[in-house]
Amino acid sequence: MGKYLLKRLGQSVIAIFGITVVVFVILHLTGNPVELMVSPTTPKEQMEILSEQMGFNDPLPEQYIRFLKGVLTGDFGTSYYYNEPALSVVLERAPATLSLACAALLICVLLGVPAGILSAVKRNKLSDAIIRVLALLGQCMPAFWLGIMLIILFAVKLHWLPTGGADEGLRSIILPAFTLGLFSAATICRLLRSNMIEVLGKEYIDVCRAKGLPARKIITKHALKNAMSSIITMLGMQFASLIGGSVITETVFGWPGVGRLVVQSITSSDFAVVECIVFLMAVVFVVINFVVDVLYCVINPRVRLQ
Amino acid sequence: MKKGFLNTWDSLRRSKTGMIGLILVLVVILCALFAPVLAPYDPLAQDLMNKLKDPIWAARSSAGHILGTDQLGRDILSRLLYGSRVTLIVALAGTIVGGIVGVVMGCLAGYYGKWVDAIIMRLVDIQLCFPFTLLALFIAAVLGSSLGNVILIAGITSWVRYARLVRGEILSIKEMEYVEAIRATGGSDARIIFYHILPNIISPVIVIATLEMAKIVLMEASLSFLGYGVPINIPTWGRMLSEARDNILTNPWQCIFPGLCITLTVLGVNLLGDWLRDYLDPKLDV
Numbered sequence: 001m002g003k004y005l006l007k008r009l010g011q012s013v014i015a016i017f018g019i020t021v022v023v024f025v026i027l028h029l030t031g032n033p034v035e036l037m038v039s040p041t042t043p044k045e046q047m048e049i050l051s052e053q054m055g056f057n058d059p060l061p062e063q064y065i066r067f068l069k070g071v072l073t074g075d076f077g078t079s080y081y082y083n084e085p086a087l088s089v090v091l092e093r094a095p096a097t098l099s100l101a102c103a104a105l106l107i108c109v110l111l112g113v114p115a116g117i118l119s120a121v122k123r124n125k126l127s128d129a130i131i132r133v134l135a136l137l138g139q140c141m142p143a144f145w146l147g148i149m150l151i152i153l154f155a156v157k158l159h160w161l162p163t164g165g166a167d168e169g170l171r172s173i174i175l176p177a178f179t180l181g182l183f184s185a186a187t188i189c190r191l192l193r194s195n196m197i198e199v200l201g202k203e204y205i206d207v208c209r210a211k212g213l214p215a216r217k218i219i220t221k222h223a224l225k226n227a228m229s230s231i232i233t234m235l236g237m238q239f240a241s242l243i244g245g246s247v248i249t250e251t252v253f254g255w256p257g258v259g260r261l262v263v264q265s266i267t268s269s270d271f272a273v274v275e276c277i278v279f280l281m282a283v284v285f286v287v288i289n290f291v292v293d294v295l296y297c298v299i300n301p302r303v304r305l306q
Numbered sequence: 307m308k309k310g311f312l313n314t315w316d317s318l319r320r321s322k323t324g325m326i327g328l329i330l331v332l333v334v335i336l337c338a339l340f341a342p343v344l345a346p347y348d349p350l351a352q353d354l355m356n357k358l359k360d361p362i363w364a365a366r367s368s369a370g371h372i373l374g375t376d377q378l379g380r381d382i383l384s385r386l387l388y389g390s391r392v393t394l395i396v397a398l399a400g401t402i403v404g405g406i407v408g409v410v411m412g413c414l415a416g417y418y419g420k421w422v423d424a425i426i427m428r429l430v431d432i433q434l435c436f437p438f439t440l441l442a443l444f445i446a447a448v449l450g451s452s453l454g455n456v457i458l459i460a461g462i463t464s465w466v467r468y469a470r471l472v473r474g475e476i477l478s479i480k481e482m483e484y485v486e487a488i489r490a491t492g493g494s495d496a497r498i499i500f501y502h503i504l505p506n507i508i509s510p511v512i513v514i515a516t517l518e519m520a521k522i523v524l525m526e527a528s529l530s531f532l533g534y535g536v537p538i539n540i541p542t543w544g545r546m547l548s549e550a551r552d553n554i555l556t557n558p559w560q561c562i563f564p565g566l567c568i569t570l571t572v573l574g575v576n577l578l579g580d581w582l583r584d585y586l587d588p589k590l591d592v
Contacts, residue, residue: 011431018432029448036448140572142524142544144531145565148551152558163554244437248528252551262440263532266447278444282435 005294012290019282020071023275024064032056037080037269071279077272081265086272090258090280096166097250097257101242103173104181104249108238112185113231116192120227121219123197131189138186143245147179147252164254176253180245184238191234195227229300236292240285317585324581330574338390345384346370349541353379360559373563376546377553382560385541386567392535392542393523393571395453400460400522401515407461408468409511413499415469416476423473430466438463442525446534453536456529460522467514475507509586516579520572527568543568 027033034051051057055066070076076086119131154175155163162172199205200223208218246259254260258277265273318324337344357379359368368375373382415426433441442459449455479485480503488498529535530544538545543564550560 014428015432015435018428019435022432022436026445026448029445030450136573136576137569140520140576141569142527142531142565142572144528144544145547145561145568148547148554148561148565152554152561156555156558241437244440247437247439247443248532251532262443266443266534274444274447278436278440281437281440285435285437 004297008290008293012286015286016283019279019286020068021064023279023282024067027271027275028060028063033271036271076276076279079265079270079273081268081270081273086276089273090261090276093256093258093261096255097243097246097259100173100176100180100246100250100255100257101239103177104184104242105235105239107177107181108184108188108242109235111181112188113192115185116189117196117219117224119189119193120196120200132193135186135189138182139190141182143179143183143248144252146182147175147249150175150179151253164252166256176249176255179252180242180249183245184242187238188231188234192227192231195230196223199223199227229296232299233292233296236288236295240288243281243284314585318581321581321584323577324585327574327577327579327581330570331578334390334394334571334574337387338394341387341391345381345387346372347381347384349380349384349388350539351380355379358553358557358560360557364559374557374559376549376560382546382563385546386543386563389541389543389546389564389567390571392453392530392540393526393568396456396460396526396536397519397523397575399457400464400526401519403457403461404464404518404522405468405511405515408465409472409504411465412469412472413476413503416473417480417495417499417503426469427473430469433463433466438521438525439528442529443532443534446529451534451537453540456526456536459529460525463525464518464522467518468511471510471514472507475510476503479503479506513579513583513586516575516582520575520579523568523572523575 027036030036032047032051034047034054034056038047038050055063058066074087078084079086079089082089115131115135119128119135122128151163154161161175162168164172166172205218205223208222213222246255246257247262248259249255250257250259251263258281262274262277265271265277318328353375356368356371356375357377358366359371359375359379360366361374362369362372364374371381371383373386375381376385411426411429415423442463445459445462446455449458476499480498485498485502488502493502526535526542527544527547530542531548533545533548535542535544546564547561547568550557550564553560
């Protein structure tokens with residue numbers, strides 16, 4: 001197991017290194033990043049001065065090494081919009097995004113897992129059909145539309161919840177968390193349903209039935225355990241994609257997190273912040289995947305032995 | 307793949323969900339093709355006297371504007387019809403770009419192995435670390451908004467799954483005896499890949515393509531919604547929704563239709579994809 005983890009750790013380090021290359025390359029896609037940061041009417045001479053000052057006239061490998069050094073020391077440059085180091089601007093917003101992603105994950109589990117189990121147990125019955133239609137719709141609805149519809153219904157018409165922002169504590173997180181979590185809940189539900197159906201068809205479940213165990217016990221104690229193992233990996237991946245999905249949900253609800261910050265920073269051409277967020281989100285993904293793999297190893301002895 | 311057209315049609319007819327998918331997709335295609343004929347107004351024509359009207363069944367409606375008008379008095383139905391064109395073009399072209407890049411990369415990685423494989427697969431791993439929307443938004447912000455760029459972004463963000471799939475399939479096929487036989491009779495690598503391997507993996511590629519297409523429709527809408535899609539003078543569903551958001555308190559109707567169009571399109575493509583998977587390759591796990 002130690003060898004496996006070491007290998008995964010090595011892969012993660014390589015991935016993070018690759019992420020720095022990709023971010024750097026994308027930022028230089030149009031040639032001179034200064035063009036992205038100033039208005040199109042800026043005179044050529046001024047742009048030349050800026051490029052020189054910011055080091056964009058140096059050879060690309062030299063620029064990349066400087067970028068890499070910056071990343072390793074947590075220096076992503078200065079956000080000229082906030083006039084602060086980009087990293088601290090981003091970290092200031094991180095808790096809001098993390099709490100939103102956690103709340104969305106909670107909704108994803110609370111909705112997706114019971115729905116998946118019910119759907120599998122009541123296979124081909126009415127409740128199964130309803131859940132499957134809802135799950136499919138959940139995967140087809142764009143988050144920004146779902147968010148707007150929820151605002152219209154619960155905030156504008158019914159006045160139950162605020163339309164956006166984060167000023168009302170728990171009340172203001174409900175709609176964004178639901179919007180963000182529904183897609184993942186639908187994904188988990190569909191996966192769990194097919195896993196459960198497969199497990200329920202296994203012979204050991206027949207044995208459980210034959211020896212007269214109550215249905216509830218068979219499902220919770222014997223079937224669910226096996227059906228859940230791949231769900232745990234999936235949940236980790238979903239958490240990472242929830243953080244990515246925050247870009248849209250936070251914009252719709254005016255949630256003061258990193259996702260909204262990245263859209264604002266792109267609009268104000270604050271590319272130090274954009275770079276920092278893209279890099280950090282990708283790193284979070286790598287770290288979560290690594291942790292999930294370790295957890296999976298600990299939970300599932302079969303993997304440990306391989 | 308030796309199933310004739312009649313067989314395919316029969317299977318599709320028997321699948322209720324597949325049929326619904328086909329009908330939804332056909333409606334979108336027809337709307338896009340015949341938008342100039344179907345649309346009652348010019349989608350860009352402003353009529354400030356009749357702005358922010360509700361659909362004809364609601365109270366504040368305006369005769370002639372079936373689904374109402376937006377904040378500049380433009381006819382929503384006409385804009386929706388024209389909007390389907392962008393969706394369709396980006397979905398088709400993006401899927402083709404992503405599919406070609408992905409299949410070529412997958413072929414290279416699977417067939418040549420060694421360092422080619424290592425590099426391409428590391429690229430795949432790295433790309434999968436980036437959240438889909440964020441990567442698309444970042445590239446869009448750097449490249450600027452144009453139809454070509456959105457298609458390019460759709461391709462860049464979707465090639466990975468084809469590459470993985472094709473690589474895996476090729477790894478198992480290239481060891482087969484018939485490939486060995488072709489090589490022994492002097493067939494070139496290109497010949498082996500194009501004439502003997504690709505036809506064998508075309509069905510899973512088609513299945514992935516439909517599922518990726520649904521994702522591309524969502525991506526294009528998201529980019530437009532965030533303001534980084536196609537240029538502002540082309541009506542798109544995503545942008546209509548983002549404009550409608552400003553009038554959410556006064557004109558909620560305006561928000562409903564564009565989102566409904568996106569959802570139904572994605573639903574149609576997904577349903578068709580699910581049926582295709584069951585029909586072509588039931589074992590495929592995607």
